[in-house]
Amino acid sequence: MTDKESPEEGRAEEITASLTEHLAELRKRLMISSWAVGACFVASYSFAKDIFALLTLPLVKVMPDQSSMIFTGLAEGFFTYLKVSFLTGILLASPVIFYQLWAFISPGLYSNEKKYMFPFTFFSVIFFVGGALFGYFVVFPFAFEFFMSFNNDQIMALPSLKEYLAFSTKLLLAFGMAFELPIFIFFLAKLGIVTVEGLARNRKYFLVGAFIAAAILTPPDVVTQILMAIPLMLLYELGIIAARLTAKK
Numbered sequence: 003m004t005d006k007e008s009p010e011e012g013r014a015e016e017i018t019a020s021l022t023e024h025l026a027e028l029r030k031r032l033m034i035s036s037w038a039v040g041a042c043f044v045a046s047y048s049f050a051k052d053i054f055a056l057l058t059l060p061l062v063k064v065m066p067d068q069s070s071m072i073f074t075g076l077a078e079g080f081f082t083y084l085k086v087s088f089l090t091g092i093l094l095a096s097p098v099i100f101y102q103l104w105a106f107i108s109p110g111l112y113s114n115e116k117k118y119m120f121p122f123t124f125f126s127v128i129f130f131v132g133g134a135l136f137g138y139f140v141v142f143p144f145a146f147e148f149f150m151s152f153n154n155d156q157i158m159a160l161p162s163l164k165e166y167l168a169f170s171t172k173l174l175l176a177f178g179m180a181f182e183l184p185i186f187i188f189f190l191a192k193l194g195i196v197t198v199e200g201l202a203r204n205r206k207y208f209l210v211g212a213f214i215a216a217a218i219l220t221p222p223d224v225v226t227q228i229l230m231a232i233p234l235m236l237l238y239e240l241g242i243i244a245a246r247l248t249a250k251k
Contacts, residue, residue: 027109031102038098043091050083053090057170060142064150065159073163082163089171093134100126118192126185133181134174141173141220141229148223176219180234187241188248198246201238208238 046053058071073079092099101123108119153159190196216230 191245
C-alpha cells in the first residue's frame with residue numbers, strides 16, 4: 003500500500019484479490035469435476051441400452067401385459083440414452099466430485115480439521131450412492147405400483163421414455179442428496195456452527211420440514227412421501243449422534 007493509498011482502498015484490493023483467487027480455485031475444481039463426468043459419460047454410452055433397461059426394471063415388473071414404453075419424438079430415444087449416460091457419469095464420477103468439493107472447502111479449515119477431508123469424501127460417496135439405491139430398490143416399486151394401479155379397460159398405461167427418465171432421475175438424485183444429511187450435520191457441528199442441543203431442540207421443526215420436502219420431491223402418493231420422510235428423520239438422528247460424538251468443544 004502506497005503513502006497516498008487509504009487503508010480502505012488497501013482492504014478493498016485485498017478483498018478483490020482474495021475473491022479472484024477463490025473464483026479461480028472454484029473454476030479449477032469445477033473443471034476437474036466436469037472432465038471426470040465427461041470421461042464417465044463417454045465410457046457409459048456404450049452400455050446405455052443395458053443401463054436404461056436396468057433403470058426401467060422396477061416399472062416393467064408392474065406394467066400390465068398390454069402396456070409398453072413409447073417415445074413420440076424422432077430423436078427422443080437417442081437423447082434418452084444420452085441422458086442415461088450422463089446420469090451414470092455423475093454417479094461414477096461422484097468420488098471425484100465430492101473430493102473436489104471438500105478440496106475447495108479445506109483451505110478455510112484448521113490444520114486439525116483438514117484430516118477429515120478423505121473420510122468426508124468416502125462417506126459422502128457411500129451415503130449418496132446408498133440414497134440412490136434406496137430410491138431404486140425401495141421407493142420405485144411402491145411408486146410404480148401405485149401409478150400402474152390406474153391402468154384399466156378405459157385407460158392404458160403407455161409411459162414415455164422422456165417422462166420416465168426425468169421422473170426417475172429426479173428421485174434418484176433427490177434421495178442421493180437427502181442421504182448426505184448426516185455428513186452435512188457432522189461438518190457443521192465439527193466447525194461449531196451448530197450444537198447438539200440446538201439440533202435436538204429443533205427436531206420437531208425438522209420433522210415438518212422433512213414431510214414438506216418429501217411432498218415436493220416425491221410423487222403425490224402418501225406411501226412414497228412417507229418412504230422419504232422417515233429416512234430423513236433417521237438420518238437427522240444419525241447426524242445428531244455423529245455431532246454428539248465429535249462436536250467441536
